[in-house]
Amino acid sequence: MAKNKDGMLESTGKIKLTGSDYVIRGIGYFFITIFAIMSIFPFLVILGTSFETEDNIITQGVTLLPREFTTAAYELVIKGGTIWQSYCLTIVLTAVGTTIGLFICAMTGYALQRRDFPFRNGISFFVYFTSLFQAGLAPYYLLMTQTYHLNNSYFAVLLPLMVSSWLIILMKNFAKSIPHELTESGKIDGAGDFKIFTSIILPMLKPGLATVGLFLALGYWNEWYQSSLFLQNKTVLPLQYSLYKIINEAQSLKNSVASQYVTVDSLPSESLKMATAMMATGPIIFLYPFVQRYFIGGITVGAVKG
Amino acid sequence: MTTINPRKVEPYSVKGSLRRKLFNSKTLILMCVPAIIYFIAFSYAPLPGIYVAFVNYNYRKGIFGSPFVGLKNFDFVAKSGKLWMLTQNTILFNLAFILLDNLLAVTVAILLKEIQSKSFRKVSQTMMFLPYFISQVLVGLLVFSLLNSDTGFLNVILKGLGAEPLRLYKTGDPWPLIIILVHLWQKTGYNSVVYFAAIMGIDDSIIEASMIDGANGWQKIRYIILPSLKPTVVILLLFALGGIVKGDFGLFWNLVGRNPILYNKVDIIEMFVYRATVSDFNFSTASAVGLYQSLIGFILVLTVNAIVKKIEPDYSLF
Secondary structure (H helix, E strand, O other), X not given: XXXXXXXXXXXXXXXXXXXXXXXXXXXXXXXXXXXXXXXXXXXXXXXXXXXEOHHHHHHHOOXXXXXXXXXXXXXXXXXXXXXXXXXXXXXXXXXXXXXXXXXXXXXXXHHHHOOOOOOHHHHHHHHXXXXXXXXXXXXXXXXXXXXXXXXXXXXXXXOOOOOOHHHHHHHHHHHXXXXXXXXXXXXXXXXXXXXXXXXXXXXXOHHHHHHHHHHHHHHHHOOOHHHHXXXXXXXXXXXXXXXXXXHHOHHHHHHHEOOOOOOHHHOOHHHHHHHHHHHHHHHHHHHHHHHXXXXXXXHHHHOOOO | OOOXXXXXXXXXXXXXOHHHHHHHOHHHHHHHHHHHHHHHHHHHOOHHHHHHHHEOOOOOOHHHHOOEOOOHHHHHHHHOOXXXXXXXXXXXXXXXXXXXXXXXXXXXXXHHHHOOOHHHHHHHHHHHHHHHHOOHHHHHHHHHHHHOOOXXXXXXXXXXXXXXXXXXXXXXXXXXXXXXXXHHHHHHHHHHHHXXXXXXXXXXHHHHHHHHOOOOHHHHHHHHHHHHHHHHHHXXXXXXXHOXXXXXXXXXXXXXXOOHHHHHHHOOHHHHHHHHHHHOOOHXXXXXXXXXXXXXXXXXXXXXXHHHHHHOHHHOOO
16 A cells, blocks of 8 residues: 555555545645634734724724734834733743642642552542532632632732643643553652652653643633633733723723823724734744644543543 | 562552551652642632522621522522523533534544645644634634624625625624634634544554445545544533533623623523622622532533443543
């Protein structure tokens, strides 16, 4: 059987590709091309419009290719805005939350798959139950605001995204693929369980760490929900939530750019929204093609056995 | 501990006294402690607060000092017809999502397999995966930029053709369709990953053998690829059914959540609970609806898991 360099079947003398093979192949190319273009099309509209003048947007609408190219909206966001503070906040939240969350998930995930850990089933259930039954939003909101007093605290965003039962189970599945003999050999050498974990297991767990870490980081970067619940009176907001406010509230748009640069009447609100959106999403668009394989790994490892 | 063979390491005895077990596995227990504390603080600690669903909540008196009213909060939302409407909307949307998601994801996966050029496949897969990585906030803006009646892309084109602009943000009628389409746009790249992996896992020799036997392209899909996907589809469908009363809050909220003209048609449980909590501070009603949802969801997951355990024990959750 002949295969081309990509390992795909080629028509040879022995095996004939029939007419319908070619039809399906044609449909495949056509449909996948359309779908792929549709997937990125709205981004291209936002990108094009972010470089368009406000007047043109108002009179002629959004556009793929700016009719008059201008970087005015970006200049306004960069010069006058609170966007740098939002960037810093989001980066700090992402870095701190991902690091701590990753460490907790890795320790727990490793411990819970150790066959010789007598409490693993009990603790696994304790962790898993949290995804089966939740108290709901209102009791959670009351606890966070009345008991923990986390209203208008960045901890209200940092903490709730740090660990989840899904991520621990994902990590557990990755840790399972490390041979138990490695743990055994560590024990023979007289290492304690924590020492075994840090010096033998962690280096072997890199794919799992990358996958879970990226899921965590994406969660923090795209966070807007906890912010909308708890950060009502903050001036510096995580990126996505400040984008949310700029999109939905005229007042915060005015606040987001210092008023000495423009008068409120001439505020280019449409192009500002687009430029802010591009800046808030830019890092993801540049990075995700390089890291998507970890997400694909995570989906296939974690999909069925949630 | 008797060590006959010095190289054999005694496992932490699964037998033996509790104290011995605790002592032997103290490090592993300590390694789980941060996660345990975390879940106590953020998942278990809110549970007693469910009691707020059974009181007439008063801010000054707190949850447990407020007057007990029994099931009145449930009665209130149930009698107004609101609860049933929310449940219906949530379930109908999820049914549409589950069926169309899987149909489209399987289609995309099968067609991706047909793509011969590896670089073409890589690039198109990457493009289709992009919507998965962006925040729901941006999804809201993308949809608005395409559909709004003043500057939206769709209406720019309609105007160019001399047609009347569509005022989609003035009426709720088209939004069920729009929400479903946006959901498919956002999730298909992600959903197709699992099916594509399953297809790539099919033994090439089976496909080759079928081709030697003269199977054409349709037959290959109908008799080899689809049957081999069946277990994955069945399991994923079942688990999706377990979550059928849980709505995709971020999507709904960012598309229609702040516009009553739009959301009255497509209101789901999560949006009602969010508004009742954050806008109205009506914690008792919010919690009643939330508890109703959690209980149904809990029963559904247990049922689904029991079914999965019967047909495919390896895949059951617990």
